[in-house]
Amino acid sequence: MTSTTAGDPLAPPKPAHSVNSNLAHLNPLPPSVFTLPQTAQLEALYTIIRDKETSRGDFLFYSDRIIRLLVEEGLNHLPVVARTIETPTGAVYNGVGFEGKICGVSILRAGEAMEAGLREVCRSVRIGKILIQRDEETTLPKLFYSKFPQDIASRYVLLLDPMLATGGSAIKAVEVLMEHGVPEERIIFINLIAAPEGLKTFCTRFPSLKVITGWIDEGLNDKAYIIPGLGDFGERRYCT
Amino acid sequence: MSNDFGEVLFSPESSSRHELQAPPLSPSIPALQPKKNTVLVSHGRPPWYAEDGQRISDAFVIGVAGGSASGKTHVARQIVRKLGSIPTVIILSQDSFYKFHNEEELALAHANQLDFDHPDAIDMTMFAACLADLKACRQSNIPVYSFAQHQRLEETKYLYGATIIIAEGIMALTDPRLRALYDLKVFVQCDSDLMLARRIKRDVKERGRDVNGILDQYLRHVKPSYDNFVLPSSTYADIIVPGSNNDVAIDLISTHIRKQLLERSNKLRQKIAVPHKYISSHSGSSTPESILEDLDLTILKSTPQLEGIYTILRDITTSRQDFIFFTDRLSTLLVEHALQHLPFVPKTVTTPVGVEAHGTKMNAQYVCGVSILRSGGALERGFRRVINDVPIGSLLIQSENKSGEAMLLHVMLPYYVRYRHLAEDAYVFLLDAQIGTAAAAFMAVRILLDHGVKEDHIIFITFIVARGGGVSVLKRAFPGVKIVCGAVDDEMQEGWLEGYKGEGNPEGKGRTVWVMKPGMGQIGDRYYI
Numbered sequence: 001m002t003s004t005t006a007g008d009p010l011a012p013p014k015p016a017h018s019v020n021s022n023l024a025h026l027n028p029l030p031p032s033v034f035t036l037p038q039t040a041q042l043e044a045l046y047t048i049i050r051d052k053e054t055s056r057g058d059f060l061f062y063s064d065r066i067i068r069l070l071v072e073e074g075l076n077h078l079p080v081v082a083r084t085i086e087t088p089t090g091a092v093y094n095g096v097g098f099e100g101k102i103c104g105v106s107i108l109r110a111g112e113a114m115e116a117g118l119r120e121v122c123r124s125v126r127i128g129k130i131l132i133q134r135d136e137e138t139t140l141p142k143l144f145y146s147k148f149p150q151d152i153a154s155r156y157v158l159l160l161d162p163m164l165a166t167g168g169s170a171i172k173a174v175e176v177l178m179e180h181g182v183p184e185e186r187i188i189f190i191n192l193i194a195a196p197e198g199l200k201t202f203c204t205r206f207p208s209l210k211v212i213t214g215w216i217d218e219g220l221n222d223k224a225y226i227i228p229g230l231g232d233f234g235e236r237r238y239c240t
Numbered sequence: 241m242s243n244d245f246g247e248v249l250f251s252p253e254s255s256s257r258h259e260l261q262a263p264p265l266s267p268s269i270p271a272l273q274p275k276k277n278t279v280l281v282s283h284g285r286p287p288w289y290a291e292d293g294q295r296i297s298d299a300f301v302i303g304v305a306g307g308s309a310s311g312k313t314h315v316a317r318q319i320v321r322k323l324g325s326i327p328t329v330i331i332l333s334q335d336s337f338y339k340f341h342n343e344e345e346l347a348l349a350h351a352n353q354l355d356f357d358h359p360d361a362i363d364m365t366m367f368a369a370c371l372a373d374l375k376a377c378r379q380s381n382i383p384v385y386s387f388a389q390h391q392r393l394e395e396t397k398y399l400y401g402a403t404i405i406i407a408e409g410i411m412a413l414t415d416p417r418l419r420a421l422y423d424l425k426v427f428v429q430c431d432s433d434l435m436l437a438r439r440i441k442r443d444v445k446e447r448g449r450d451v452n453g454i455l456d457q458y459l460r461h462v463k464p465s466y467d468n469f470v471l472p473s474s475t476y477a478d479i480i481v482p483g484s485n486n487d488v489a490i491d492l493i494s495t496h497i498r499k500q501l502l503e504r505s506n507k508l509r510q511k512i513a514v515p516h517k518y519i520s521s522h523s524g525s526s527t528p529e530s531i532l533e534d535l536d537l538t539i540l541k542s543t544p545q546l547e548g549i550y551t552i553l554r555d556i557t558t559s560r561q562d563f564i565f566f567t568d569r570l571s572t573l574l575v576e577h578a579l580q581h582l583p584f585v586p587k588t589v590t591t592p593v594g595v596e597a598h599g600t601k602m603n604a605q606y607v608c609g610v611s612i613l614r615s616g617g618a619l620e621r622g623f624r625r626v627i628n629d630v631p632i633g634s635l636l637i638q639s640e641n642k643s644g645e646a647m648l649l650h651v652m653l654p655y656y657v658r659y660r661h662l663a664e665d666a667y668v669f670l671l672d673a674q675i676g677t678a679a680a681a682f683m684a685v686r687i688l689l690d691h692g693v694k695e696d697h698i699i700f701i702t703f704i705v706a707r708g709g710g711v712s713v714l715k716r717a718f719p720g721v722k723i724v725c726g727a728v729d730d731e732m733q734e735g736w737l738e739g740y741k742g743e744g745n746p747e748g749k750g751r752t753v754w755v756m757k758p759g760m761g762q763i764g765d766r767y768y769i
Contacts, residue, residue: 040580040584040600041576041582041602043584043599043600046597047587047589047599047601048601050591050599051590051591051597052592053590058628061628062628064625065576068576068625072573075545076544078544079544080544080547083551085551085554085557086555086557087556087759087761088761088762089733089759091757091758093554093555093758095547095548096548096551120569120625121569123565225593227593227595228591228593228596228597230591230592231592
């Protein structure tokens, strides 16, 4: 079907770097980790948001696109039940219905940036918040603030944080959620970019917690920034 | 009414009303039309292509020549009026094709010294090229000439989609390249003194000239030109029409045109692509050409969420609020998936951390969307969520009441498609809610090809495709077109649509329609009404 004429200068629509997949930096993937299909168009989205020259408007637009895809992928890990309906044409259709209540929990402050994308996919979903910062004395992540829906223990939780670097604050956030009665297997952690080190630590600690990540990067530098990464997500989204 | 491009679109009924209000053509008060390049639309344009996707006939081209102010425009309009209920007509004026003037010529023109009545004043090459494009059912961007500034303007005027084209001008019959394009050549014969009288009235009133200047120009250029070039070209005419009291002649011409069009359409009727004719009415039977794999569809991967979304959308009890929300969510996913058909090339960037990242970038300069109204509009929000700041055009294609044939009612295409040199590089996403009979899809693809968009640069995004529907005809005619969908339904079933009493359907007779099973119902209604 590809009727490419001779001398066509356009590259065929396929991934330019098929080798640059998530397996390159973490192989094998832990069984609880799921990534988006590594297509050329997804890679193009990451290229835009990684670029330090990208404007804030573009950063917003293109990171939102990735977030929507991540949330869509995350929702696929929720249960569905068989449901039979009648269509306007009078036909009977055997489909499925969504099952179980959900809520989002964003890790402040960068996690908030993912809320708009979440609400575009899950209309009027409840969203809890957690603020975790490094304790100056112990250098360990410490819970400063949390606010959850009252019935969070009976909900599936989509935990939102755009970058998984060392995994310290994400682990702390899951601990807080579990203290509030959310079982580990009902939490789905969604992030845009993960460092292999942090991902390994996180998955070893919570093996039955599903992690949806868009891209697994090379690693961390000595300041614990993800390489190549995209800098500080919250800063690029809100401030610069 | 006037659309964004400044074209005047109106039905023959309203145009005739307009002309009745104007003074009737009499020797002293000619009915002159200030707007010369016009698109007239009546009840829409039926298919102009066969089931193999190829054009089946050229537009019918009429050349109308005659002296200045002899009443050419009036004759052209009278022909259109007499033809009555006909598809789109374009009246193309020679005045648009005056050449671009340099400083020196411009000074002469403002002093009424430039000879506008010589054949050399007209860009015949461009005139012939534009007319040839329109005759071959392609778009044309004709130049715009300002009489006030005596200059061709930067802007151009977009024309597309005529079944009949009338080219009028004093030199319409002088150039052999133009004559070769006409199906009918008309010369309007009028007395010189009458033409002069009309000319003075018009140039004073509409073009802001003074009488001395007009007379000077008449004696110096207009009269010699008429004697030397215009009048001799009447020998090429098929018919000579008097410049006044010409009802009989116009009647004869319109009868001839109608006969010609009828002969063409009778010959071509059987060939016209009406995809629903290929659908077996025994629903559910899979004809050999409707094997799913052969259709080469790009189908969104089935996931629990996708299944759940479709269940909600198909459910007759779903509220409108939910229907809109899940339609938007589904269209976003479909457009994301469709982007795989754009080309990507490697790109390296530096991240804020100061290291290089190797990635890709989309390698398409012109990307735009065209939604097939009304239900294609349901995909627009998703489209805008995925492609930033993207131009979206629209095509209004409706089924004709009696035959169910697709009729093109309105064309508003993005900038990238209107200009041929951009269209050749453009990637166009066609948006429509479903492909059932594929009649509208077929017409939309043909329109894009007419504009020079490459077949494999057309990506059709839709919620559902009916396997047993017209999609196989569509795919056979245009194998390069990519079709991206979220679900494939098995059947097309004959249904009955309640008719509305109204124009062309006084008894309110209903008609048969093809509906998809299980389908989603009338998606446009559920999304908008």
